[in-house]
Amino acid sequence: MYSAETALWCALLAPFCIGFVCTALPGARIALRVMCGCMFATALAGCIAIQAVYKTGPVRLASGWLFLDPLSAFHYGVLLLVFCLSSVYALLYFGQELRTGRMDRRQGRLFSGLWCFACAAMTLVLLSNNLGIMWVGIEATTLVTAFLICxxxxxxxxxxxxxxxxxxxxxxxxxxxxxxxxxxxxxxxxxxxxxxxxxxxxxxxxxxxxxxxxxxxxxxxxxxxxxxxxxxxxxxxxxxxxxxxxxxxxxxxxxxxxxxxxxxxxxxxxxxxxxxxxxGWSRRLMIGFGMFSILIAAVFIVSQKNLKRFLAYSSIEHIGIIALGLGLGGVGVFAALFHTLNHAVCKTLAFFAAGRLGQLFGTYELREIKGALHRSPVWGGGLFAAILALIGVAPFSLFMSEFLILKAAMDSSLFLVSALLLAGLGTVFICALGYLLPLCWQQSPHGNPDRGVFITAEAFLVYIPLITLLALGLWMPESLQSILREAAHIISGTTTASAIAGIGP
Amino acid sequence: MIEFIEILLMLLILFDLALLGVSRLKTCITISSLQGMLLGIFTVLAHTQGLTLRIALIAAAAFVLKGFLFPRLLGRSIREASVSLELEPYIGYIPSVIAGLALLGASLWLGAKLPLSSAIGIPLVVPAALMTFFTGLFLIIARKNALTQCLGYIIVENGIYIIGVASVVEIPMLVELGILLDASVAVLVMGVAIYHINREFDHIETDRLDTLKG
Incomplete structure (x- = not known):
């Protein structure tokens, strides 16, 4: 238990301290590498703590103000996964930006520092048992990430x-x-x-x-x-x-x-x-907001011209699906948590691919990106598969979680909700395919320019998330099922726990 | 003592109404600074019976941050952006004050309706807090200038601060200080963002920030 607590303290404080170090380092590349190393070290410490949660129960720190229970441990695991993948990607992405002069040394250092602070702030949110500290953490993420945008x-x-x-x-x-x-x-x-x-x-x-x-x-x-x-x-x-x-x-x-x-x-x-x-008062509110988000996203996706904007609206749709699952209760909560994991992995991959294609084509405008598969088989293929997964094509795991949420809605006899959900998902499906096919296959008007340098790490960044999504869609390990079940049990309370038991795709 | 606190709360409400009717940015900042100082004094007065080191520290932090630091930061942004007036807001000044009166009515009604028993036994506390909260929101929505919107955020924070101090049970000091720190950093971050807006666009009118659509 002692080592789990120490590991958790390290996982919280290391990114915070390394953030300062990164801003003080002389070069951008070294700062990016230190940031990347820090994220993997944090992930290691975090994994020790998460493992302890499932072996011996919740880990408590600072006289109970901070704690890691199955719900936060699950989210923390997803956070570490996203941060590790994105850090490696940031190293490649900003390496290119530094080479082309679109980013200078100061910006590279600032990015590395803010990235570490963002990790620390999000960890604080997940570890907070005190609701006030939780708020402080999430406000801190707003302030830190604001400068990451510009x-x-x-x-x-x-x-x-x-x-x-x-x-x-x-x-x-x-x-x-x-x-x-x-x-x-x-x-x-x-x-x-x-x-x-x-x-x-x-x-x-x-x-x-x-x-x-x-x-x-x-x-x-x-x-x-x-x-x-x-x-x-x-x-x-x-x-x-x-x-x-x-x-x-x-x-x-x-x-x-x-x-x-x-x-x-x-x-x-x-x-x-x-x-x-x-x-069920709060659940009805969640269903309302969830449904509204799905429909609004579907309406705006119809007329998108920018690849990243399209992905952003898709995020609104998926957050809506998660809210809907939480609102439905029972199996829906289990599915919503599963969807959180799936969406995190899939959307990370989609933005990775969009970013690298954006660098290759020099634009994110959908009508100007053509023949992505031909120009960069790795990233074009990555984007193609990621968007297919996002719109719910089987056998990717997002299909499974969406299917479970739909099933939860049908089981609760919420037929209008089910119909609207299907309408929203259907609209996004058709529009996304409409954007995706020319984006990947249509011949580029500028001929066939060079494909850029192929880096092995890039292939890993595409294949690891893709294999994860595919594997989870086909087979869910018993350990993940019990992790999700325990987390869902915390949200559902005792009344619906029996409904969740034994559920898994 | 209660009469004194009531006068203080009325002053807070009057400051809210004044903020809605003033076009000069400098005057707005001065009003927000006065409101911040009042909040510091209010914190001490509301707890005269059980004044602890914790409350004294929080009052001092609020007095200094809201009364001096925030106004200074905003004042600097005004000088850098060289703007002095809010021109053509979405909602004019007289309609704004009328809306403010309606908000006051709504606050009084909501204050009576919410089962928030005030810890210091003064019924005006919750309506004053809500009025300040709504005024801040109104400024963010109805004004175009980025500085006024930032000021609106400070006013919203002031409203929440009153609720926190007067009508809710004791929150641990670490949390309160964390919250004040977050609010200060937020104002600082907004100041830097306004600096960037001014440098990129040569103005800080948010209605003219319209490159992103769809």
Whole structure:
């Protein structure tokens, strides 16, 4: 237990400290390498802690203010995966930018530092047992990642940064009001100042929370954290930020930053449900926001002209699917968590490929990128497979999780929801194929320019996520099933745990 | 003492209304600075019975950050961007004040409706907090200037601060200081972003930031 705690402290503090080191290093390349090494070392420490959670139970730090339970351990695992993949990619991507002079030494150092800080801030969110610290962590991610968007300063990136800061800061203000209201709703419990915002304490005595206040709190929290998660109609910052950020940052945003905010909402669902007498009130709200996000994303995807913007709207769609799964309860929660993993892996790959193709073609405009498969078989193929997976083509694992969510909706006799979900998914499917076919196969008007230098690491960055998605779609290991089941059990509480038992694709 | 706190809260509400009706950015910043100082004093007054080191520290931090540091940061941005007036806001100044009065009504109604029993036993606390919160949001939505929007964010934070201090149970000091630190960094980050906007666009009117669409 002692070593797990030490490992967790290291995993939290190492990126924070190395962030300062990176900004002070003389060169950009060395800073990027140090950042990359730090991420793998953090992943190693993190894995030790995660393993301890499943062997011996939750790991607690700082007198219970920080903890790692099966729900946070699952998310932390996804975070480490996304960060490791994206860091290697950042090394390749920015190496190219440095070679072509589109990025200077100072920007490279700043990026490495901010990247490490972002990792530390997201880790803090996942480890927080104190809801106030959780808020501090997520606000810190906003402030740190704001400059990651405009690391290469241009008119568009500055505009996107401003939208991101102002919209997400206001969202965070809402989330903070919600957190305070949660504190106020616990007044009747006579908790001491140490315990008042502790999630574990509130969960154990959730029945004593004032229901009306906690309902008001949840609305504030859903709007606040939902803004950061990209749930419609609070999503307006998301397409701009994803389009303008450098591709490694877009991959991180879509791959895990949105899920971090969703994780915060997941923590509140069991509290609200227990306090309101498991009436399903919070779940209905989740279904509403989830459905709305899916439909809004589908409408905007119809007329996209930019590859990264298309992927950004696809993120809104998938966050909507996760929210819908959480709202459906039972199998839906299990599927939503599975979808979080699938989407993180798949969207990271999609942004990797989009970024490298963008560098090759010099644009992200869909009508100007033609014959990507011919020009770069690795990245063109990667993008093709990633988008197929994203739109739910079998046998990729996203198909399985979406299918489970649809099944959960049908089982709950929510036929309108099922029909709307199918309509949304169908629209995205058709539009995405319409963009994808010319993008990959159509002959480029500029002939067949050189294919660029092939790097083995690039192939690994494409194949590792792809094989993962394919393997998880065909066969889910027993260990992953039990990890997902334990995490889902925390969100669902005891009432629906029996429904989840034994579920797996 | 209660009368004194009530006067303080009324002043806060008046400052909110004044913010809605003023076009000079410098005056707006001065008002927000005064509001910040009032919040520091309010924190101490609201806890005269059980004034602890924790509360005194939080009050001092709020007084210095909201009363001096934020206004200075914004003042510097004004000088760098060389703007002094908010021109042609989405919603004019007189309609803004009228909207402010409607917001005040809504705050009073919502304050009575929410079961937030004030820890210091003054019914005006929750409406004043909500009014400040709404005023901040209104400024962010109804004004075009990036600086006014940043100011709106500070006002929103002020509103939340009142709720936190007056009507919610004790939050651990570490959390409170973390929150104040986050708010300060947020203002700093916005200041840097405004600097970049001004350098790239030669203005800080957010309605003219329209290169990204779709």
């Amino acid at each position: 690391i290469q300063v241009s008119r568009q990136s500055v505009e996107a940064t401003w939208k991101y800061i102002i919209i997400c800061s206001v969202g965070m203000a809402f989330a903070f009001t919600g957190t305070l209201l949660i504190g106020a709703s616990a007044k009747g419990l006579q908790l001491g100042s140490h315990d008042v915002l502790l999630w574990t304490v509130l969960r154990d005595s959730a029945c004593g929370l004032e229901p009306r206040l906690i309902q008001a709190a949840f609305i504030f929290l859903l709007v606040g954290y939902g803004t950061k998660a990209g749930l419609a109609p609070m999503h307006s910052w998301l397409p701009d930020a994803h389009t303008q950020a450098p591709s490694p940052v877009s991959a991180l945003f879509s791959g895990f930053l949105l899920s971090t905010a969703m994780y915060c909402i997941m923590r509140y669902i069991p509290l609200v449900e227990a306090a309101t007498g498991t009436t």
